[in-house]
Amino acid sequence: MTVPAAGRGTTTVAPRAVRRIAERAAAEALPDGGSVIRGSAAVRGATARIAVGVRLPYPLRADEAAQRIRERAETRTAALTGLSVPRAEVRVDALSVAAPPPVPEAEPGPPGDEGGSGPRIRAQRRVPATVLAAVGAAACGLLLVDVIAVRFGGAPAGWRTAVVDWAAAHGPADTAVRLAGVGAALVGAWLLGCALLPGLRRRLRMAAPAPEVRGALDRTAAARILRERALGVPGVVQARVSVRRRRARVRAGVGYGRPEEVRAEVVRVLGASLPELGLRRTPALRVRVRREPGRRTPETEVPEAADVPTVAGRPAAAAPWPTDVDRDGAEDGTQDGPRNSGEA
Structure with missing residues (x-):
């Protein structure tokens, strides 16, 4: 027996379901970085009207993006609900600026490396x-x-x-x-x-992470950074640093400890600090250390209770003061501070 159409029942799609379908359909047409903020739907008989509020990335042609979203929402909502969608309203409620991609840090090359890109920064004169x-x-x-x-x-x-x-x-x-x-x-x-001439001789060219990026570091700032690192080495009580394009010179005053060991530690610390400056060409490091006058090493200090023969009020046969040494470990022929010979 055939049941009349009026007695077969009805199918009703709730406005809430229509709204969710419209929001999902609009999200399918959004560009990268966009999102659906809110949506609404009204159903009257076999007709539905939908509205969607979206956030679009900037910069973007908002009219073209809204046209694609509207067409997608109308087509998908009508196909999935069986309702007629004569009009869909799309509102651009907000624009969002996407975060720039992380720029990889430029790795400084070895001393003498002329790699990098972009011309030098020129003085404005x-x-x-x-x-x-x-x-x-x-x-x-x-x-x-x-x-x-x-x-x-x-x-x-x-x-x-x-x-x-x-x-x-x-x-x-x-x-x-x-x-x-x-x-x-x-x-x-x-x-x-x-x-x-480009000028700005007081500035050191930095490694550029991209061809359109140029950077420079003032020599005084670079010398101040290296000086602070050198003063942090145990035994260094005074330091003078000068930084040039090809060479960084460090003169350190040693207050206690063996100068050779202090120099080796200064070379190690500053050798690790130079690449951190991010310079295009890492300058060569030259370190010279000297004993500060009036200071003694712990090895040459005389204990109070020790019975040590003295000559003219000074301990006899005291160890000589160490000489200056440079980075290559060669003595420069100069001696700082008094030398106790032990002779009467």
Whole structure:
């Protein structure tokens, strides 16, 4: 027996289900970095109206992205619910800026390595540019004012006639003309140097993680960092550091301990600190240590209760003061502090 259509029952899709389907369908069309914030749906008979609020990544063409989301939401909602979706509303409620991808740190090469990318940072030359612009503007302004005055029937300015008369009376053999020419040549060479040379000699070029990134480190800052690391070595009580493009020189004063051992520790600590500066070219390290005057090593201090023969109020046959040593371990021939010979 055939049951009439009116008695077969009905299928009702709740607005909540329609809303979830619309949100899921809109999420399928979102670009990378986008998300669905909220959605709503209203069902009347066999018709449903849906609205979806989304967050889109920036930068992005919002109109094109919203068009794709709307078409996807209408098509999928109608296919999955069996309802007619005449219109879907898409609201762009927020824009989000995606975090930039992490940039890998540039690994500094060995000493002498000229790797890296990008030209050096050039000095802005503000003072030379300002002086040249001011002098040129003043000279051109005075000449222009005088030419306009003569054009309108006035007399030439006194300074212009004086300059012309002086130039007519003095030739290239005069001392004043030669000195003026030498001065003009020096000023021209200085201006050419300012225009062609990059400058910023006090800054060390850093390794660039990308071709469009350039960085520089001030030499004073690099020397201050190395000095703090050197003063942290046990036995070092004073340190002087100078950093150049190719070499870093360290002079350390030893207050206690054996200078050879202190120097080896300074070389180890600063050798590990130089790559941390991130320079494009790691400078070669040269370390020199010296005994600070008036200080003794623990090995040469005399115990109070010890019966040690003295000569002129000093212990006899005391160990000599160590000599300066550089990074290569060679003595430089100088000795610091008094030397006890033990002779009467």
